[in-house]
Amino acid sequence: MRYPMAVAMAAILAGTAHGQTAPARPTAPASTPATPSGQPAAGALNPAAEAAPAPAAPAPEFELADGIVASVNDRIITGYDLRQRMLMLILSSEIRPTQENLPAIQQAALNALIEERLKAQEITNYETLKVTDEEVGAEITEMARRAGLTSEAYLAQLSQAGIQPQAFRENLRTEIGWSQLVGGRFNSRARASRYQIEAEVRRLNEAAAKPQYLIGEIYIEAARVGGQQAALDGARQLVQQIVGGAPFQAVAQQFSAAPSAAARNPGDAGWIVKDTVQPALQQTFDQLQVGQLSNPIPVDGGVYIIYMRDKREGSSSSLVSLRQLMVELPETASEADVATATRTLEGLRQGLTCDNILSQATATRGVLGTDLGESDVQNLAPQFQQVARSAEIGSVSTPIRTPLGLHLLAVCGRRVGGLEAPSQADAERRLRGQNLAVLERRYLRDLRNDALIEVK
Incomplete structure (x- = not known):
């Protein structure tokens, strides 16, 4: 396992500070600013948003007294400790210190030190x-090698950076030590059950049909x-720092909650499905173009x-996976014949599942059972498509009339076709x-409380 602060520093000292993970295609506007190392910044501000902040003033010098600035269960944090953590934070995030952002940097560094003391004590x-x-x-040898x-x-x-x-x-x-402690303490509890994994695969499959957004996020x-x-x-x-060149991922790592x-x-929030976030965020998702950065x-x-x-549209x-019971009825069948077939199928429907539907067909005179296998919804008969798209997995439909007869459909599985199809392994890793x-x-919250x- 790599450790966030150290990884960021290793990348920066190598001259390859955390870059963004936008798609390879050149979608960001040509005016997108570059980092000092020549890499593109996170992206241009959304032109529909408020005006960008004014350029930063020259970086100020900062000094802190060497006295005690805080204590955590009687373990002190000194001004020296705080200066060191501020330098680590500035180096790892490539934030340029200004008179305006120094208080935020100091607060973030102090929060990090308090949590470090709590972790060390635990x-x-x-x-x-x-x-x-x-x-x-x-670990340092590996970081230096990279x-x-x-x-x-x-x-x-x-040392040269202070x-x-x-x-x-x-x-x-x-x-x-904290990584080892958390992994050892919670590894078994973090494992997802088979039911949770299957439910997550179903959720991902259902979501894949809707528009989605690949999001980087910072939450203050x-x-x-x-x-x-x-x-x-x-x-x-x-925002000002990112547009000026600070890498989005490094800023997210140090400042995002x-x-x-x-x-x-x-900062990688992954693919977010349309209309699953707060309205203010969804409105921003709709306005932003690929490669753009929002205002706060x-x-x-x-x-x-x-x-x-x-961004991507839903999978086409x-x-x-469908199974069916069917009573054959020609288009010219009388209303009485249709009513009789309907009563027969309705009488069977309540106890049907994907597991027993075919055996019930074999045991019922005049009823045919068929495993329709896996089909693209678009290729199904029009009368079947609504059930195939929206019915719950494991459910059995009410009777459906087609030119061939009267049908009960059992929806036994649903997934996305193509490269976007999630696997159980993907779902398990995500859940864990x-x-x-x-x-x-x-x-950590309980330790803090x-x-x-x-x-001070």
């Missing part, structure tokens, strides 16, 4: 959980930054920044990641 409760110097060294440097050169570059190697090592030690939680106005002001500063901040690609979007409890990575290929992230956030935290 780790000490597990005597068998010891992160050795060798493990920390191995940056094309030796370990010594890598740490020297951190980050003391010892502070960096201790941060890394805590993150390694008002409660963590001093209120809604502070969240809005901070979000405006981040959304679960996606801890994703393999920080206030919602209850905080503010979002959205990066539109891609929807496959459904979501479950583990929820359990970790709850764990139980702690004595004082900010």
